[in-house]
Amino acid sequence: MTATLSLSELTETCGVSGDESRVRRLISRAIAPLCDELFTDSMGNLIAVKGKDKPGPRLLLAAHMDEVGFIISGYHSSGLLYFKKVGSIDDSVLLGKHVWVGPRRLPGVIGGKPIHLLKKESERQRQPEADELYIDIGAKDKAAASQAVELGEYATFATRFSEFGPGLIKGKALDDRVGCRLLVDLLECDFPFPLYAAFTVQEEVGLRGAQIVAHRVQPDVALVLEGTTSAEKPDGKEHVVSTRLGRGPAISFMDRSTIGSRPLIRHLIATAEKYHIPYQIKEVVAGGTDAGSIHLSRAGVHTAVVSIPCRYIHAPAAVASRADIAHGRELLAKALGELPLVVSEGGDPIWSN
Structure with a gap:
């Protein structure tokens, strides 16, 4: 089954931190047929569960609904x-x-x-x-x-979504409605392990919703889907460019809230190279994501961040590449389908590669 939810609908819906209910209703209607369980916690996070009784590591995917x-x-x-x-x-x-x-x-x-x-x-x-x-x-x-x-x-x-040049889109709140759209797409896939998809609240004011989600789900591994900074500037200062539009999804080694799990990052890179999927490494350490809260849950969670480059985030209009979004979707689906992770008898995640 395929969800009917456009990025246009997502970006034009208003959902400032603490007021995400309209975004949550929109997503909930779209994904209800795709999951086994769907509920909203007391803080407002929307959590979808698929394959709860499957063996294997418990995976949490997270994207935040709120905008500045x-x-x-x-x-x-x-x-x-x-x-x-x-x-x-x-x-x-x-x-x-x-x-x-x-x-x-x-x-x-x-x-x-x-x-x-x-x-x-x-x-x-x-x-x-x-x-x-x-x-x-x-x-x-x-x-x-x-x-x-x-x-x-x-x-x-007050920004309307629109096509913007060859292969580009323009709209407000691409951070992180683009991540929400990817997460909806991934719920259409069938993975060989329990999947928890969390559409979180209040990321922009302190990664608050993700902290509650991680405590409840208790994942073995987590991936955060984001819209991140892209700043190709005409002044020639290449060393301060974070990511570049059109070069694929960005994988982060670290930001101000977390250092990514190296086994998980290696798997993402290996998957991209195996299937010839364009990707890039986020070159500037800036900002924070829900990974900052999730990776500290319990005794620690293997966590990484995959982002779609967006120019002008936290501003009236952001710009992103449709190709980057498509390649991000492909990378995540392939990487999760071949996740080299098992759970030991003691319940701890072990990387099998």
């Missing part, structure tokens, strides 16, 4: 909305951007002090910080604003 965004924190007497950032967003990408506010997706725009009121040269030369900005929804006063939007409601960048 904003939470409404107050009202100005003029009807403007104050906000706080949720997750890591560079202030330089905010001013003048269109947003969707609240569950009704009210249109808004992020505004700041008008340029003609910037009297000092120092004001004109610096980038305004998020605390100096506001969201304008067209409300005439505070009463109208408070009637339209409640405090604590969320806002996201």
Whole structure:
């Protein structure tokens, strides 16, 4: 059976950290026919189980549902909305951007002090910080604003999904809806071991959902599926490029939250080379992923990260390659189908290669 869930649907659905319910419902409807069990834990993680009674190591695949965004924190007497950032967003990408506010997706725009009121040269030369900005929804006063939007409601960048140049796509929240799409695809496969697929919450604010998932599932091995930084810049500084679009999925040796399992990384690389699947090594150690929480569970979990390169993550629009996504899907399916791992009599995972 094949899931009917497009990347367009995933990216255009709003799901800031702590408000992932719409994304969860969308995924849940798509994968329900593909798994033996499907449940949501108390934190909001969606966990699908397939082949629970099969022998072999217990595998956890994880991709986070949440995206960076904003939470409404107050009202100005003029009807403007104050906000706080949720997750890591560079202030330089905010001013003048269109947003969707609240569950009704009210249109808004992020505004700041008008340029003609910037009297000092120092004001004109610096980038305004998020605390100096506001969201304008067209409300005439505070009463109208408070009637339209409640405090604590969320806002996201208002970006539609689209094709973008030869073989590229553009949309918001590719970090990590692209990982969610890959995870849905992998649920369509049949592997010779128990598979737990976790669509996690609150990754962007501290890898929180994954910690709960790992404690509950108690996996022997885990793979985290991500959308990662890609920054081919025209200034020629090749040594600071993390990944490159069109060169395949990226395998990480380490980031700021974890050092990957070398046996698992070796298996991923060997699989890619065996089947001539394009891949790349993530060259810059930056950011963190759900692997940071998962690998510390219990006595430790063999964990690695496979990512799809995305330009401009944590910004209004990201760009990714359809070929990279397809090759990521192929690499993961092949690698998991030939996982050289058995479980000892004592219950510990042993690599057989």
